[in-house]
Amino acid sequence: MRASRFFISTLKEAPSEAELVSHRLMLRAGLIRRLAGGVYTWMPLGLRVVRKVEAIVREEMNRAGAIELSMPVVQPAELWQESGRWQAYGPELLRFRDRHERDFVIQPTSEEVITDIARNELRSYRQLPVHFYQIQTKFRDERRPRFGVMRGREFVMKDGYSFHADEADLVREYQNMHATYCRIFTRLGLRFRPVAADTGSIGGTGSHEFHVLADSGEDSIAWCATSDYAANVELAEAVAPALDRPAASAGMLRVDTPGLTRCDDVARHLGIGVERMVKAIALVATTTPGEADSTASPTLAPAAETPPVLWLLLVRGDHTLNEIKAQKIAGLEAFRFASDGEIVAALGCRPGYIGPVGIGNAVRVIADRAVAAMADFVCGANTENAHFTGVNWGRDLPEPFAIADIRNVVAGDPSPDGKGELLIQRGIEVGHIFQLRRKYAHALKATFLDVAGKATAFEMGCYGIGITRIVAAAIEQNHDERGILWPDPIAPFRVAIAGLGYRRSEGVRTATDALYDQLQAAGIDVLLDDRDERPGVILTDLELLGIPHRVVIGERGLTAGHVEYQARNATEPQRVPVAETATFIRSVLSALEPAAPSQT
């Protein structure tokens, strides 16, 4: 491609709306342009990257035995009503009406449509297993789109759905996909980690996420260096302390803590470690039993027990509440943080000094496992500017209503598999695989005839890869102060030739054109920068664009018989004799080719 016939539009300064480095670089390099919140145009250069990511994903999915199809972006509401997601999905699902007043959605995923295909097309166990996938535009009306295409509302996803006669075969395909995803992200040139994950709103059982490792990632992952344990922090279990609760050794004492509302401050004031503190988080349940299930009969007698007005969740001063885990406590499936007014009403004290001592039955106390094993701890006294020290379970307050794992793991916690300690790392979720089981098959009555001729619901798996997010994640992981450093496999062009003075010097033009033709003939994806720009502009642009390999051809070098080659990630250029340039480039590139994946 000649730059003069392509479209390169770089910016010296990034628009002020962009915060994240990948977002800024994508705007500066002219990969994307914003049209509306979370909605972006893929400019020619950016689209080339998207297409390369797609091609690798497609190749590996096909190799793994999946079959590509394409489902509509616009889908009728009826299917979504049938699955229950029309009600369950919430405002993230973009809905609209056509001219006939019929309801439609823009697909955020396609379980309904694929299950509809399956129930119409797959009649016999002899047709199973089958795995369909598509690479398609999705729309999710995110509460807060941000970071450019990293969390856009419109994005491109590879979504695959597999159908099986039984669970064992589903698990086989799940493992096949786990291996396939590892191959894909390896081929993309990304540093990544697969982790066990929460199944979230999609439901089902087994689930893994694939994270690109980057400090700017929105997720935290916990992993163990001495075993293969890795999980999203949302899910990672904080194991119960090894030691039993020690005996009380101090009496409970009220101490003045004027103005000290944070655990750190109180601990410092008392001269103790923050791990001796207990902090209380006040929650209010927003659904009462029965209310969550709209089909429940309104004539049922009210629950025997009146629900608590307030829940007090206790975690150690150096720990944080895990809200996903809290949601798993019976009665707290839907909660919100209590307002200051509700806290004062229930405890007679503003937040900052609240604690579990001396509270009524209307407040339900849930202790984290670590808190339940503490003795002589410090907590709020439910009186402003005061805390209790030397607090002990059973003596100073009743045992908690329940003990549960409700905190986030921290670095240094024991690994749940008992084989070492946990480390914490940030990641960007770029892939997710689920064992859906029969959720959609049941909802949509999708069955096949098994060996015995009996109608049986499909076992399903689903598998997603965020194509457009990968582009941003790759930049997040590979950039420097000058711009992007694309991994070779997804660079918009692999090689750039900078003909310095291309428009003025016939010698440069001849040498540059010759090399360009040779590389093109060798099937190399090459960009010839023949723009009528000064050398500085061309060189800085090419660095911003992140083309992995660059050949600079100038009159000065030609006179001496050489050109310069420099890898984008190298600090120094190297001289190459003019006549050997094409051969040299070919050998550099072939040395970087990964070994062809085995045809298994």
Next chain:
RNA sequence: CGGGGUGUAGCGCAGCCUGGUAGCGCAUCUGCUUUGGGAGCAGAGGGUCGGGAGUUCGAAUCUCUCCACCCCGACCA
């Protein structure tokens, strides 16, 4: 959706507090010079100051309102 912030030329910003001619840098166009690291000089074009309403002789500036966007929290590829 709650909290905070920003909207002035394609991009980055000043002007607003204290009302009175809409400015700067980059980019763009023309000419000349320059040409291995974002050139110099000379000239030119480009604005409903986010929209609307109000106060005022007069509003980018003050008031109200709506909108858009960004950042922080609950969701997800």
